[in-house]
């Protein structure tokens with residue numbers, strides 16, 4: 001036995017499935033998917049086959065041509081779920097499993113009509129990263145075992161299904177349902193399996209890009225993301241031809257727990273990006289960049305997550321620099337610095353979670369999640385770029401993507417490739433300090449611009465009475481205001497808060513980064529005029545990036561703590577399971 005991924009029962013001495021054939025029946029009444037999966041191995045084998053499952057009800061396991069075969073579910077592990085061991089007879093090339101998803105399937109959120117924009121139809125979406133695919137499909141749920149897939153999804157007539165795959169066909173069936181067929185011909189890690197079902201419409205943005213959303217928001221979404229083709233072209237200029245054919249996007253209901261998820265051919269996005277001024281499209285640049293860094297070259301397990309996110313943050317800011325210039329990219333790095341410092345602070349009692357090369361045996365990857373693999377990782381990539389020069393580094397990145405395309409690799413594989421192609425560069429930037437040591441090395445690159453320096457100085461002068469001029473207030477772009485707010489002292493007075501809101505009209509902002517930064521400051525200040533807006537946001541939005549700081553700030557004072565608990569009690573049924581867990585853990589660490 002050899003288990004290379006601490007988060008999977010996958011045994012590397014057993015063959016890998018190459019392809020999945022899925023049939024999924026979506027049952028909104030029972031909040032359950034009735035599934036059938038055929039795992040294709042491509043050649044004959046026999047012996048035990050270990051798959052990952054979590055909360056699944058396994059009905060039958062068969063080998064086509066042979067009939068039912070013996071199987072057993074192992075002990076329940078709180079993080080991993082249950083191993084499904086199948087006794088595979090000689091000559092087997094395919095294994096077919098019928099099953100149902102569990103009521104608590106972490107990959108799935110079932111929304112009642114009231115939780116959608118249109119309020120008339122239910123909605124279902126999946127989120128499989130990190131290790132939740134196993135609660136939707138029994139599979140080798142590790143990025144090491146890449147799979148192509150095809151799927152047939154049956155949904156109630158009137159609803160549309162989309163997946164992280166190309167659409168093939170769809171038709172009404174005579175039982176009041178509609179079947180959608182998909183194909184993903186390229187091998188992907190299981191965490192990129194994705195499905196959403198709802199009342200959906202789409203708008204074409206270019207011959208290869210389209211946005212899906214509920215009819216109520218699709219026009220706003222098409223406007224917000226109209227620049228996506230230009231982004232794809234810029235990314236192709238850096239990293240080579242876009243490898244996945246189409247780049248479509250889906251704008252989800254507000255409970256979606258992330259900002260974006262790079263599901264191939266169908267990026268999932270939070271509706272909080274619809275700021276009305278295109279100011280939050282850096283998230284799209286990020287998810288698009290994953291098409292190369294993450295989806296094409298993938299981390300071998302969550303212990304190497306920085307290979308996905310660190311490279312992608314670096315790539316996102318490279319794209320941003322081409323689209324909007326140096327100053328915009330420097331502001332991006334500054335926001336990242338703030339996120340990094342917050343995460344280092346959060347993990348100061350758990351320094352082992354601040355290294356890039358993680359050791360996660362027995363640790364839930366969702367608990368290890370932070371900005372560290374993103375921002376510390378991106379700083380290591382940027383340090384290498386600085387060390388060898390931009391042109392040479394970009395050539396290296398292209399070689400790296402060529403060498404490892406459609407594979408899943410470890411930090412060690414990356415390092416030996418870098419050592420071979422850029423001899424001495426890893427030592428020169430002290431890569432070991434990033435990979436294996438906690439915190440951020442003092443030699444990490446810093447990103448500056450005149451504008452960033454101005455914003456920093458001005459924010460730092462707040463206590464001494466420094467205030468932005470009328471001209472600054474009128475002319476700052478959203479990113480500038482965001483950085484300014486981030487750099488203000490956390491403990492403001494009531495008068496300070498009133499001044500900020502009056503001059504920047506913060507309460508009514510459509511840009512959630514600004515709105516939440518402001519509401520977080522207001523919560524820290526126990527500033528009552530903001531309470532109802534905070535309640536509104538927390539009742540509507542489930543994006544964890546916003547829940548953590550807002551609930552954390554509310555927890556600072558007795559009366560806002562009571563408010564936080566009251567809001568959480570009301571909001572929690574509408575939150576995704578992941579969001580609920582994060583908020584519960586934030587609030588638990590404070591006295592009642």
Ligand code: BES
Nearest residue numbers: 129130258259260261262282283286545
């Ligand atoms: N792949 C991540 C989202 C993710 C990470 C889901 C870990 C589950 C587990 C995605 O690419 C991402 O990083 N999204 C960010 C936006 C980005 C601009 C940093 C987010 O959701 O905020």
Ligand code: ZN
Nearest residue numbers: 286290309312
């Ligand atoms: Zn990412």
